[in-house]
Amino acid sequence: MRSTLLLAVMLLLSTTVLEAKGQNVYVATSADETLAGQPIALTLRFEKGHRGKIVGFHLEVLVPKDWKRELIELEVINPEGEYLSKDVKVINETIFEYRGEEVSAGHMTIKLTPPVYSPTKTYKFEVMGYLELDTPLGIQRAYVTGEAKVLVRHWEPFVLMNLSKGVAIPPDIVVVHVKVASSPPLPKADMKDVNVLITSSVTGVVFNKTILYWPYGHPAAIWRIPIKVQPDTKPGEHLIKVKVSYTLGKNRYSTEVNGSFIVEKPSVVRAEEVSYTKEIEPGKPAWVNLTLVNPSPFPAYDVEVHVRLGKKHVVKTIKKLEAAQFKEISFKFRTDALKEGNLSLQAWLVWKSEYPRETREKPFLNATIRIAPGGGVDYNIVALAVLAVLGVAAVKYVVKRRGDKKVKGTGPEEGIPEANQV
Numbered sequence: 001m002r003s004t005l006l007l008a009v010m011l012l013l014s015t016t017v018l019e020a021k022g023q024n025v026y027v028a029t030s031a032d033e034t035l036a037g038q039p040i041a042l043t044l045r046f047e048k049g050h051r052g053k054i055v056g057f058h059l060e061v062l063v064p065k066d067w068k069r070e071l072i073e074l075e076v077i078n079p080e081g082e083y084l085s086k087d088v089k090v091i092n093e094t095i096f097e098y099r100g101e102e103v104s105a106g107h108m109t110i111k112l113t114p115p116v117y118s119p120t121k122t123y124k125f126e127v128m129g130y131l132e133l134d135t136p137l138g139i140q141r142a143y144v145t146g147e148a149k150v151l152v153r154h155w156e157p158f159v160l161m162n163l164s165k166g167v168a169i170p171p172d173i174v175v176v177h178v179k180v181a182s183s184p185p186l187p188k189a190d191m192k193d194v195n196v197l198i199t200s201s202v203t204g205v206v207f208n209k210t211i212l213y214w215p216y217g218h219p220a221a222i223w224r225i226p227i228k229v230q231p232d233t234k235p236g237e238h239l240i241k242v243k244v245s246y247t248l249g250k251n252r253y254s255t256e257v258n259g260s261f262i263v264e265k266p267s268v269v270r271a272e273e274v275s276y277t278k279e280i281e282p283g284k285p286a287w288v289n290l291t292l293v294n295p296s297p298f299p300a301y302d303v304e305v306h307v308r309l310g311k312k313h314v315v316k317t318i319k320k321l322e323a324a325q326f327k328e329i330s331f332k333f334r335t336d337a338l339k340e341g342n343l344s345l346q347a348w349l350v351w352k353s354e355y356p357r358e359t360r361e362k363p364f365l366n367a368t369i370r371i372a373p374g375g376g377v378d379y380n381i382v383a384l385a386v387l388a389v390l391g392v393a394a395v396k397y398v399v400k401r402r403g404d405k406k407v408k409g410t411g412p413e414e415g416i417p418e419a420n421q422v
Contacts, residue, residue, distance in 0.1 A: 011255035024049065025059070027127050027145045033151035033199035037116030037187025038152055041072070041285065043127060048079075049133075052140065056099035056132030059108070059144075060127055066115050069093040078102055097206070117249030120154045121394045140274035154248070155189050157182040157231045159221075161242045167262050170297075172229040174261050176206070178242050181220035188216045191246040200227050201238045202263075214246070231297060233266045235355030265354040269293070269321060273366040276345060279370040280299075282338050286369055288331040288347065295320045304350040307331045308370065310343040321351070335371065343369045 030041040043162050044059055063069050071093045076084045078101055088106075090099040096108055096355045114123070130141040157180055168247045175199060182191060191214040199206035202376035207225050227240070245254040277286040288307050292301050303318040314331055321327065347365035352358065 002156075005020050014302055023223070025131070025146075027125075027128070027148050029125075029148050029150055034114070034301050035153055036118040037188065037189060038154040039068075039111045039113040041109050041111055042148060043073075043107055043109040043129065045105075046131065048103070051142070052133035052135035054103040055101070055134045055139070056104070057096070057106070057129065059096045059127070059129035061094045061110060062092055063110075063112060063125060064114075064123060066349070068111075068113040070111045070113075071108065072111050073107070076103055076106035078142050079104045083327050097127060098126070102134070102138070114152045114188050116155050117251065118154065119153065119251055122149055122151045122179045124149050135256075154253050156215075156252070156253060157191065157244065157246070158186070159242060159244050159255045159257045161257045161259050163240065163259050163261050163262060167264055168229045169266065170229050170231040170233055170265050174229060176200075176223075176225040176227060176240055176242075176259075178207075178223045178225070178328060179220055180244055181203075181218075182214060183217050183220070186216075189248060190215050191248060193245075193247045195243075195245045196223070197243045197245070198219075198223075198225055198242075201240075202227055202229060202233055202389075228265055231393050235263045238260050265298040266296065266357065267294065267298045267321075267351060267353040267360075268296040269300050269303055269351045269362070270295060272303070272326075272350060274365055275348075276286070276365070276367065277369060278367075279372060280335060281373055282371055283336050283342070284333055286333040288333075288345070290330075290347075290364075291317070291326055291328050292321065293326045294323055297323050298354045298417040299323055300351040300353065302350075302352050304331055305313055305347070306350065307347045307365075309333045309345050310338070338371050340371055340373065343371060344355060345369050 024046065025045075028043045029046070030043075034040045040204065040406045042061060044061070046054070046057070048054055071094070072089060072408040073098075074085050074088060074090070076098065078084055084098070084100065084103060085249055087098060091097070093110060112125075112209045124146075127147060128145045130143045133140050133142055160179040162177050164173075164177070168174050178196070180194075180196060182189065192212065194211040194213075194214045196207065196209045197205070198247065200206050206227060207223060209223075211221075229256060238261045240261070242257045243254055244256075245252065247253075271290045272293050274289070276288045280286055286309060288309075290305070292305060293304070301319070303321045304316075305316045307314050312333055314333075316329055316331070318327065328417055345365065346366045348361060348363040350359060350361050368418075
């Protein structure tokens with residue numbers, strides 16, 4: 001059962017096949033890369049081939065001197081399934097020698113641990129040796145040689161960062177949360193001269209702190225750094241970078257974590273004080289009046305005011321509407337060729353924000369205008385008529401007042417001007 005489990009594990013490992021005169025020796029590692037101080041497993045496996053009976057072997061794995069090594073599995077069996085492991089000579093956990101009765105299969109697993117202060121580097125483990133085969137021509141040696149490779153990355157602490165929001169609309173605040181820790185499951189290592197530097201493409205350096213000694217298992221350090229996003233901040237993506245520099249052994253390393261948020265400047269355009277002719281006679285103009293307003297703190301671009309009366313569609317364009325700017329706009333439609341009935345009236349706005357430059361659309365009017373002979377009222381003409389009547393009344397009043405002053409003289413007959421006396 002134990003051998004079956006090991007074989008299943010081996011199928012998941014990174015494997016190299018070393019051929020030796022019809023005999024195969026399999027070399028496998030539990031991972032292609034590891035962290036300094038974190039162990040990996042290297043396994044040698046062989047089985048009976050067609051060239052002869054295996055009656056002995058000498059297999060050796062060359063491991064860097066400063067690596068820890070530990071033999072964690074050794075199994076050698078004969079054709080009857082009996083274990084011969086006790087007869088294998090093991091030297092320095094990495095050399096295996098055997099001579100004796102026939103062997104049908106065997107495997108050896110070694111746990112290899114790189115030093116915790118190892119730099120980032122690819123390490124090679126050379127495998128060499130031979131299998132002794134009992135053949136019709138006598139005892140022969142089938143020599144094997146090869147290697148396995150593992151990338152070791154330097155030890156580094158946990159550095160975590162997250163932002164309070166991914167989109168900011170000025171004025172706003174984005175809070176950067178940073179956590180630095182050195183605790184299990186990391187291998188044990190102490191850091192010195194730890195520097196935590198946080199920079200932002202918005203304001204530059206926002207945090208800079210140095211800790212002279214950081215022992216393994218030190219409580220995690222957590223910082224919350226607010227970044228102000230002002231109205232004049234450039235729109236678009238802004239980078240937040242956390243860089244933790246530290247010394248391990250004789251080497252200086254750094255770990256970086258990056259994040260970003262987007263500064264958006266959305267614009268808003270509204271149509272206010274909207275009025276329109278509700279009922280008119282054919283041949284008289286129809287009016288649509290409105291005030292265009294940008295209540296947002298950001299300019300709007302390529303602003304279009306669309307008005308459609310029946311089949312007539314008119315567009316007025318403003319290249320740029322500044323923040324808090326307003327503009328009065330009027331539309332006049334001729335109705336000479338129109339007949340009695342109802343006409344649909346729709347109006348809508350189209351514009352682009354400062355950032356992102358995406359097109360937005362907003363309807364603001366959906367109504368019906370009635371066209372009826374003699375029954376219509378053009379409110380613009382009515383307004384002009386009212387002003388004219390008021391003007392005439394005012395002139396008559398002034399003339400009357402002046403006449404009254406002259407009539408009140410002291411001539412022979414009261415009420416008759418002296419200039420008209422005979």
